[in-house]
Amino acid sequence: MYKRKDGYYKMAKAEGYSSRAAYKLKEINDKYKLIKKGDTVLDAGCAPGGWLQVLSEIVGNSGKIVGVDILDIKNVKGENIHFIKGDLTEAKTLEEVLTYSNRYHTVVSDAAPNTSGQKIVDHMNSLELVKTIFNFTKKVLVKNGNFLFKLFDGEDRDDFIKELKNYFKNVKILRPDATRKNSFEIYVICQGFSGNEQ
Numbered sequence: 001m002y003k004r005k006d007g008y009y010k011m012a013k014a015e016g017y018s019s020r021a022a023y024k025l026k027e028i029n030d031k032y033k034l035i036k037k038g039d040t041v042l043d044a045g046c047a048p049g050g051w052l053q054v055l056s057e058i059v060g061n062s063g064k065i066v067g068v069d070i071l072d073i074k075n076v077k078g079e080n081i082h083f084i085k086g087d088l089t090e091a092k093t094l095e096e097v098l099t100y101s102n103r104y105h106t107v108v109s110d111a112a113p114n115t116s117g118q119k120i121v122d123h124m125n126s127l128e129l130v131k132t133i134f135n136f137t138k139k140v141l142v143k144n145g146n147f148l149f150k151l152f153d154g155e156d157r158d159d160f161i162k163e164l165k166n167y168f169k170n171v172k173i174l175r176p177d178a179t180r181k182n183s184f185e186i187y188v189i190c191q192g193f194s195g196n197e198q
């Protein structure tokens with residue numbers, strides 16, 4: 001089990017990605033094509049920056065990525081990357097996001113609150129953060145846009161998935177191979193936003 005983790009960690013180092021998380025996004029995008037060349041993407045909870053690096057490669061020079069985190073990113077640079085140091089639960093941070101663009105083709109969120117070790121507490125905190133990000137996503141996502149997020153799984157997941165299905169054509173839960181098998185992290189892929197008139 002841990003061999004796999006070590007493998008991804010080594011691969012991330014060798015290929016110059018700042019985190020093994022980079023592979024999770026690669027795997028997901030290879031399969032589900034959430035992000036493409038030229039897109040404008042919001043990366044919520046982007047530090048240390050592995051996803052930013054992958055996104056930067058995918059969207060290319062004609063695209064744009066706005067990354068937000070409370071923490072600094074690690075030496076991740078690119079002309080198409082704009083980093084905001086801030087808390088996603090604060091209005092001033094979200095206002096700053098809008099200064100870069102008020103329309104996003106995809107919002108990705110790997111944001112995770114600090115874990116307490118108590119699964120229920122961690123699930124509730126994670127869900128609350130994701131809901132805050134989703135509320136913002138509803139305002140900025142283009143019609144047919146996509147939303148990908150990480151969640152610490154738990155009992156309130158199904159109600160939220162049900163709500164998401166009112167907004168997206170397809171909603172799918174997955175555990176990418178790059179996620180440790182014993183982890184309670186899930187990723188949820190939401191494709192085909194119905195538009196922000198709702």
Ligand SMILES: C[S@@+](CC[C@H](N)C(=O)[O-])C[C@H]1O[C@@H](n2cnc3c(N)ncnc32)[C@H](O)[C@@H]1O
Pocket residue numbers: 018019021022044045046047048049050051052068069070071086087088089110111112113114129
């Ligand atoms: C698992 S890491 C993200 C890894 C990233 N995808 C990568 O590839 O490097 C989760 C991040 O969410 C951030 N985070 C948690 N709560 C946040 C909040 N309220 N506002 C902004 N960032 C937050 C943490 O600081 C942490 O850096």
